[in-house]
Amino acid sequence: QQQVKQSPQSLIVQKGGISIINCAYENTAFDYFPWYQQFPGKGPALLIAIRPDVSEKKEGRFTISFNKSAKQFSLHIMDSQPGDSATYFCAASKGNNNDMRFGAGTRLTVKP
Amino acid sequence: KAGVTQTPRYLIKTRGQQVTLSCSPISGHRSVSWYQQTPGQGLQFLFEYFSETQRNKGNFPGRFSGRQFSNSRSEMNVSTLELGDSALYLCASSLGVGGPSTGELFFGEGSRLTVL
Numbered sequence: 001q002q003q004v005k006q007s008p009q010s011l012i013v014q015k016g017g018i019s020i021i022n023c024a025y026e027n028t029a030f031d032y033f034p035w036y037q038q039f040p041g042k043g044p045a046l047l048i049a050i051r052p053d054v055s056e057k058k059e060g061r062f063t064i065s066f067n068k069s070a071k072q073f074s075l076h077i078m079d080s081q082p083g084d085s086a087t088y089f090c091a092a093s094k095g096n097n098n099d100m101r102f103g104a105g106t107r108l109t110v111k112p
Numbered sequence: 113k114a115g116v117t118q119t120p121r122y123l124i125k126t127r128g129q130q131v132t133l134s135c136s137p138i139s140g141h142r143s144v145s146w147y148q149q150t151p152g153q154g155l156q157f158l159f160e161y162f163s164e165t166q167r168n169k170g171n172f173p174g175r176f177s178g179r180q181f182s183n184s185r186s187e188m189n190v191s192t193l194e195l196g197d198s199a200l201y202l203c204a205s206s207l208g209v210g211g212p213s214t215g216e217l218f219f220g221e222g223s224r225l226t227v228l
Contacts (some may be wrong), residue, residue, distance in 0.1 A: 046217065101157070
């Protein structure tokens with residue numbers, strides 16, 4: 001069953017713009033929320049991650065915003081670049097294991 | 113440092129056959145997880161092995177099985193293949209201690225299985 005819902009399914013942004021991808025989760029036991037980036041022909045790669053005890057985490061152009069009460073978190077990509085064009089997955093997990101529940105993915109296209 | 117290596121990268125099987133996929137984790141990593149990726153269902157967790165023991169299992173039928181060797185290399189097997197088993201099978205390795213929040217998951221490039 002889907003425990004992490006991701007939107008939008010696809011996103012087109014102009015170079016220099018802000019890309020925003022949203023995720024919502026159901027299980028309040030989740031305690032780790034990563035975002036993965038996947039290019040065609042490659043496996044997913046960890047982009048940035050957050051734990052529920054903080055509301056925001058920023059790494060370079062990438063920011064996670066986390067709303068524990070709403071059970072939602074989002075990825076913001078500032079100054080989007082054509083090289084950011086990829087599929088992005090949010091995920092959630094709990095405890096000391098690697099059973100990660102993934103969102104359905106968002107295909108981001110950044111137009112030059 | 114070598115990444116996660118999966119073999120074979122591509123394979124074609126027919127219904128009813130079985131298949132074995134192999135994964136060599138990053139040196140020093142003791143946990144290997146397997147995921148199935150399809151356009152319809154997305155990324156789904158199959159199972160995780162840590163120190164040769166299955167630590168977690170996803171919601172897949174018993175036709176899907178795996179094992180881990182003493183050198184942390186892992187194999188997964190799918191028996192009696194069905195058309196719906198066509199997918200990209202991804203292996204991910206991590207240190208395995210403390211969960212993903214303390215040990216990043218590193219994914220391989222996957223084995224693409226086509227069942228005819």
